[in-house]
Amino acid sequence: MASRRLGDNNTTQVLTGKDIVIEAEVRFFSKTKKRIDTYMNYTRPPLAIGLDTIRKAFLDAKSRRVRLRYLTEITQENLQYCKELLSIVDELRHLDGIKGNFMISEGEYLVPLILFEKGKIAPQVIYSNVREIVEQQQYIFDNLWNNAISAKERIREIEEGVKVRYETKVLKNQDEIVSRIKEFLVNSNELLVCSRHGGLQLGQIRFSDLGKQLVDKHRKGEHKGIRLVTTIDDKGGVELIKILLKDGLQIKDIKNIPPMNFSISDKEMHATIEMMEGGRMIQTVLVSNEPIYINHFRSIFEDLWTAGMDARDKIRNIEEGVELAKIEIIQNPIEAIERFNSLIKLASHEVLRIFPSIKDFRLRVQSGIFQLVSEALDRGVDIRILIPAAQDELKQIVNELNLSALPHKIHIRSIDKSLQTSIGILVVDRTKSLIIESMDDTKDDYLQSVGLAAYSNSRPIATSYASIFESLWKHTELYEQLQVYNIMQEEFINIAAHELVTPI
Template sequence: MDPETINPINKLLENTKLPIAMGISIIITVIVDLLMTRQLLDYNHITGNIMMIITIVICYGIGSFILLSYAHRVSRELRSRSRLGNLMHWTVIITQFGILITLIFMLFIGNSSYILSKSIFAASSLLATVIMIIISFKFFSWYRSSMSKSPIVLFYALAALTLACSIFEDASTKLLMVQIIYEEPRAEGQVIGSSFQYKGSEKYDGQIVFVDSKPDETALFVIPQSNLELYNYLNSIILPVGFIFRWIASSMLLRNIYKKISTLPISFWIILSLPLVLYLIGKMPGFFSGESLSGVDEAYRYYFRILFRVGTIAGNILFGLAFFIVAKKLKSSRVRDYLILAGLGDTIVGIALSTSAIEPSFGVAAHSLVLLSTYLFTLGLYSSAITISQEIKLRQSIRDSAIEESKLLVGIGSAQMVQEIEKKVLSVVEKKKAELARSTGLQPSFTELETKEYLNTVLKEIKIIQNIEDIISKSKNILSHSREFILCTRPSGLRLAYNNYFEIYQQICGNAKIRQHRGIRIITSIADNNDIEIVSKFLELGISIRHVKNLPPINFAVSDKEMIATIQKTEGGQIHQNLLTTNEPAYIEHFHSIFIELWENGIDIKNRIHDIESGVDNGGIEIIQNPKTFEKLFYSLITSAKGDIVGIFSTPNAFRRHKFAGTFDIVKERLETTPLNVRILVPEDELIYQTINEFEDEGISDRIKIRLMEPSMQTKVSVVVIDRKYSLAVELKDDSKNTITEAIGLVTYSDSKSTVLSYYSIFESLWRQTELYKQLQLNERMHKEFINTAAHELRTPIQPILGVIDILKNSTSSSEEKGLVEVVSRNARRLKKLAEDILDVTKMEGYHLNLNKETFRISDVILENIHNYESNFEKGNYEIKYDEVNDVQIFAHKDGISRVISNLINNSIKFLPRERGFILITTKLTKNQINEKSYEMIEVSITDNGSGIDSEMFSKLFTKFATKSFHGIGLGLYISKSIIEAHGGRIWAKNNSVRQGATFSFVIPLDNFDQSDDK
């Protein structure tokens, strides 16, 4: 049954008196068993059976139940958080009561061949060893993972390990080295002496340790001579070493706990030292002569055995007494329970290990309590050690937190400061307690009252509080007697004023409204909502406040008559405030000028508050003017980059400078140790291609990616974003310089989230645009190649067709056939012109329009085109007239200009009326200004009486595929514009104002025109 379900027992166990009383009863019983098994008290089968019954009843029937119930209650929290702890607990309970049942069987049915006694001995020793090894491993792991290597934890681990070795050694030597030899029963009345003999036997070539005489046979427990030396050595070395480490660990634990209560008295050290002294004294004879005390005179052996047993018993009892003394003085019931468990376990395990398990009845019963006592000692020691360690960590957290908060809350006044620090520290301690509970499985026992008591001790050491009252008093005085008041302080200084003399600010602001005071101005720096809260209190009074990011390291206030300044510094780990106050005009004027300079560079506090509340925090923006500072910051950020770096280089030279400065070498080193990825945008350059090839050869091109920007996408500023947390925008001052420091101008650094992400977003947009641009270039090239190929394929069969048509014209006699041939001829020429237009457009867009200029008369070209078109007109439908003003020679591409005139005539013909269509071509000389230079020009105009230009067409008249005609695809005007502009001329169109129709005009220079002049 679960002990927790037995309410009367639980109520008794709430008080530690019952477990202690039961523990003492068990200790007394085990002591008696020890004295009997070690030949200090005589016994026979009757007294042996009585002691076995008493041991079973007291130690197992009642004692185990009460102590395990007590351990069950104490370890409830630990077991709820630790599977291993819960498993260990129930394994001990099941095994312990299994031993009880086995002992009862052994009492009633005997111990044939000593199987039952050996099984009990083996089971209890083996499980106790496993428990101590587990707890040893826990302590070693704790020590190894701890930031500060505490020797206390190390000795706990060694104590647990050596105790495990002691238990294992005791069991292995007695179970494996001691042989049982059976003899005929002794003759009636024959005296065999003591059951524990430790006498040599030549007959059995060994030492007879124990004799168990029965009616039908006598069993001799013999250690063979071959094992005797090793047996004595192990018992003389391992057990004392285990005891010494157990003493060191227990002493350290008790010392740390006692120090928390009061100063260590001399009596404490005496109590702690006596167990070790008595144990060593008692162990000395056996250390030199073994368990048999060979070499010691028979008359003195009895007294040596008494001395040995008294030392062993007294040493272990005093151990327990030390635990109980310390536990009694503790306020925390949880730690008190842990120490009582450890004390009971430590005492019982030491005495039980000394009880000889060779005695097959009450001896083995007493010795098998090693399992119960080991578990109690382990549970108590481990829980106490964790609790003490937690307390040390919590105390350090309290100290660190109190000192840190005192720095932050320097401006709130001593009384308020203590309250605020206490509030903050209690919050920190609660979080730390939760962390420790999760990691150890035990809730720290450090109470809120203990936290406050220790905090008061720490606060007495913080001298900053001692001079806060002086600062408050002087600040109030200056403010009260001022006619004008300016203040430069951090929000903590405003909190000081608000908590101590805010009513004076209210009074002065009221006086300012009736012009009895010239007002208050404040400069501060706010970073979060806590700062906003206190600043808003002063804004509500109508005080003008500005935000300055980098305040000077001195807080000061200036009135028209006096000033005060405070400088915080740290000496010897303590915080001090230096207070300066004066009415000297020079000082007042000096600090007033500092304030004015800060005020002019500050921003309105309302804007700053809006930025913080809206998430647009510009507080992390800094202008860097010194190039050396930029270089240091830049390489620091690159070296610390962990995620990604993106950058836009304004020019190829900017990229070149960084490559030669070793920036990419640093990046390559970061690639080896971090999952860093780098993406770069840079204008096209030969070095860029070379660098890309180098990265591909080195196998890092998938982690350092470079894309080329088209000229229109170039920026005037180089931008770098590191880990999406920091950004640098670098202005270019002189791109011709070879070093970074010489080439750059101002640098804007930011760790503001909104600013950094904005730059990152710009980079991502440009990065995607470069990909789209590459795709568009590919598509456009494919498009042009297709059109070019199609046009060539169209033109190739057209020329033979035109040749055949000319033959047909001459060989055909009937008018009907001639008409059909003319239709074919006309459409073939249209198809030829269409193919040529497409080819010309392809050349122009590919920048392959070659102008083979020559000198010719413009009138010859015009007349030739008129003749070509007139030959195809039906007589009486259209008329083309050329009004030649001057016979002018020009220097131009003759075929190109002819093409333009032809296109313009053809365009006019498309929109002429069916009858009486009229086209007039005129030329005249003119002068035009190009780039402040005057050029002689020829202007050619082609006027028609057609339908005119549709209003919708004006804006796209000279673009590709712009037409409202059913003849042609709208490339003629586009080609004409390209040819005229290639000559340095201009083309335009307008609807006629007097009569219907439109006029298309162009001008080109008479002489050679260098287009570089237009750049």
């Protein structure tokens, strides 16, 4: 049977022969479009630099903007080759005790079968483009990468005899915390900060001079600068953010800030769950120089930064009174019901509600919602409700639930039962809306019947739902007028028939 060709879909092969191995590696590099992650023991960097075909393959991939990450064990023996690799790959890291070799791209996996033979080309190589194998090896690489240290740090250890001692600990002594923060700032080459308003106040009160020094170094090209993500939501916050922007910080606003304040440099990370309200000094702080923690928090920061809004744009929106639209998916039924209740409490002039079914309406009334409805009516809020039900069915349930006893009139109308759905709509003041899924209206407990909910403070979205409501409401008016006309017509026919039978 003929062997499958290299590059065929879902294939795993063992290729033999040094020339074939080199050809496979060059082909691997040339096909890659996004990234190549390389994991090699300490004997391989000399070949990556010294073997012309492999070196050219790296340089060609770099020229095509392929992201290159290289993980190896940097030793005194391969130090010069690793220094040269630093100028070729995007990032080089060191990990003690590496055994084995492999390369992985977005779609392929390559394993040269050789251990520690210096200067020798692998006699065999395993190739695979099976998706599950590629994804599994990518996961392995990423975990190894996160446990590695930067090449520059390892080179410094070798050349200066400085061994970095990794530690993670919680500081509680105030003097030690202040000293560690100052050292952290002074020794940083980059600073990433995620903090609430209290943390920013603390930084401004205690460490603003050091921050300005870092910004000055950044302007001279000696530091990568300070990036900050925070939530800007009040006038006091705006004034402080303006000061920080003027000082030279890059700042973005995020909607949902994590519950932990943290800072990351290229060497260390600090974190605390304290609010630091009014700039109060931190009582406890977690510090770590372990790469796995630094890289983890850096990843969180970069995700927040990507999703954030430029602070200047947010400030302009606040000062101009522009409320940014928010769409929030609520998965917890308790939170969904609480959001519904709070919207009724906050209503100032109008509530529009379409129930998904009459059963859902009954469950909601039995859960006690009409206490909130009654309070809204007392405030002069106009409340209109549409329910998919027959008119006699609706009248019966209104009487059963004694809704006519409410001190103010609530407008409830029926719509065609064919409009019954699993989705209910609430529109408040035509500025806010809440969509609630009804999972099972056969339950006796309303909480058990509630599914997902979607909240929005977008005026266009609320207006659109209000338009749907008004169309249905107008349809019920026309239907009621038609019913009156039918009754009048029927009465006329009956009178006419009577006159014909018994003329004067």
